[in-house]
Ligand SMILES: Nc1nc2c(ncn2[C@@H]2O[C@H](COP(=O)(O)OP(=O)(O)O)[C@@H](O)[C@H]2O)c(=O)[nH]1
């Protein structure tokens with residue numbers, strides 16, 4: 001499956017609701033762009049969880065271009081797409097690899113966000129690029145979490161380092177990195193337990209994990225990825241703001257985009273969190289991950305809107 005199809009898959013719920021709502025805005029003879037229309041359009045945009053400010057920017061642009069005219073959906077789609085691309089714009093942001101030695105990626109987020117699954121997806125991606133992968137089972141709180149990562153490591157043919165029950169996650173991370181260096185592994189991905197941004201000691205633990213990695217590789221971790229659950233909508237945005245206060249995250253993996261009609265949350269994240277969205281999760285399987293690219297993402301969102309009649 002190509003990137004565009006993955007975006008379409010991830011956006012299927014958002015698309016069906018958004019495009020149905022938007023089509024309902026118009027009658028076959030077109031619609032006058034007046035305050036009533038703009039209010040209805042704003043409400044539809046806000047329902048996608050893109051945030052009020054983002055919705056307002058799109059409304060203002062449509063008002064500027066079309067106020068007082070009778071238009072069809074296809075007439076304003078280009079304006080929507082242009083504005084959305086602007087709101088989502090970010091520098092190209094694939095994984096930053098180490099110049100030599102293993103690339104270390106730490107993954108954090110709240111419970112159930114999709115961390116472990118996203119790690120499996122990243123591992124599958126690296127394996128498909130011919131890279132060797134080590135997983136660090138740093139979620140030492142739950143035996144089931146270690147088990148889950150172990151199953152993925154077997155399925156994907158990745159190495160794994162686990163701690164003794166009750167061992168400190170920083171110690172597991174240390175050993176995973178140590179093994180990666182010793183074995184000449186290309187990418188080492190460290191799982192961590194879910195934590196809430198309000199749990200100060202657990203947030204401090206992330207810094208300890210980072211510090212123990214740096215004892216071995218001072219320039220690591222190359223990436224600290226924050227996994228957000230797209231189905232939590234705006235709540236994910238505040239999680240991100242709080243996580244980034246405690247630990248220097250380098251990017252976001254937005255999981256479960258396929259499970260929500262609130263796909264507009266990616267706009268809110270870009271607007272309100274100073275981090276790139278690196279990858280999106282579009283399902284539960286190892287291949288259900290896509291590098292986030294704003295332009296293709298917007299194209300996929302509007303792929304089924306009929307082009308203007310010739
Ligand atoms: N539909 C869908 N489900 C996902 C995605 N990512 C994770 N999940 C599911 O979300 C649940 C929690 O995921 P998990 O990786 O264990 O979360 P963790 O607690 O953050 O490690 C599991 O049932 C996953 O299969 C995704 O992109 N799409």
Ligand SMILES: [Mg+2]
Nearest residue numbers: 115116139145
């Ligand atoms: Mg987990």
